[in-house]
Amino acid sequence: MHTVVVVALPDTIIFDLATPIETFGRARLPDGRPAYRVLVCGTEPVVRAGPLRLGVDVGLEALERADTVVVPGRIHPEQETPAPAIAALRAAAADGTRIASICVGAFTLAEAGLLDGLRATTHWLAADALAKRYPSIDVDPETLYIDNGQILTSAGAAAGLDLCLHLVRRDHGVAVAADTSRLSVAPLHRDGGQAQFILRNPPTFQSATLEPVLLWIEENAHHDLALADIADAAHTSVRTLNRRFHQETGQSPMQWLGGVRIRHAQELLETTDYGVERIARQVGFPSPSNFRALFRRATGVTPHAYRTTFRGRPGA
Incomplete structure (x- = not known):
């Protein structure tokens, strides 16, 4: 079974964290079996998420057995990411693991050097800051998500759902993705991009x-x-x-x-x-x-x- 590991970093944005958990967790194959195994890992047993504290069952070693890693945004993306998380992401990328970010989670991927030379997106309000901080990245603030093959990025909030549905479609085809989108009460594809929200x-x-x-x-x-x-x-x-x-x-x-x-x-x-x-x-x-x-x-x-x-x- 395809294993998705969602990384809960300090001050994670709870919406970004919940989106992949719910989307991949509810996806079903045509015979009714779960399409994904979803794990949440953290740098510490208890992770701060705005006004909440979240307990996680596994540590960063879960990335070693992940097929897909999802990195949610952080409330303060400009702050340094814990070094163990950066090292784990780099190791996962070197092993060929697919890695995706939601919203300002792109800053974490950039900090790990995973977006160098790539086209990437993030929340439109943070796009200029990402481009200035990491000039080697081709930042596109007008699209909902960008698929570079192994590395993917998405814009803010609801665009994370767009990205997750895109990955379901990529992994299991349109029928499974369409069923997942109906469970999410969301369109499988939205017209336009992030540009209409700027x-x-x-x-x-x-x-x-x-x-x-x-x-x-x-x-x-x-x-x-x-x-x-x-x-x-x-x-x-x-x-x-x-x-x-x-x-x-x-x-x-x-x-x-x-x-x-x-x-x-x-x-x-x-x-x-x-x-x-x-x-x-x-x-x-x-x-x-x-x-x-x-x-x-x-x-x-x-x-x-x-x-x-x-x-x-x-x-x-």
Whole structure:
């Protein structure tokens, strides 16, 4: 039987820990037999998990007999992982064991050197920190999960369930995965990626030099703006404005403006019944077709699909 070992590290996120336990633990083969044996191991007999204390029955030696290892996220992913856990993960990887992370569990895999040179994902709020801390990793903040074969990573919370269902499908086929998804009351595959959940260019972006012009863009994004208009509002040249934006935001002024408009459109899709034409006009896009194209490029889904996901059906 395929053995899945979930690693309970200090300050583990309980949701991330429970997801693989429940998903793999409830998966059944067509003849009714369990599809997986699930173990939870820890660095210590009692592991802190936010407001809870969890007792674990086995230690890190369980990784030696694992077919798949799952590493949940930690509440403080920036803190150093216990050295025995890093050593055990490296040894498991060297033995060819499949290793997957959920949410900011990617930081633990990165610390162990298991993501070097690979494309990986994590919760979108932590993606920049992961990329800056580990520049050898190709961090993709817009996808729900990434399968590199032996090493897999997933985005935050519910994306861990997406990853687990993907592994069930990979191990036992679509029928078993579909049955597992029904038990989880979750779709076997979700449209779009993590991009639709990202809060773009928030008005609270911290920047000492750009704060006035960022606030100005926030208030005037619905107007027909050119780069020169933004430079005038910032009381600087276009060249200087471009340099400051790239240095502090990683974007051009017009890219930032587009992100603000997308965020405003998301808010209207979530809170109003306005049609696409009205929303496009109200947030500053030149045409509905331009809005649809840029919205899909930014979020990975259409405006209609976004509204359905984040607002649902009236009366549902």
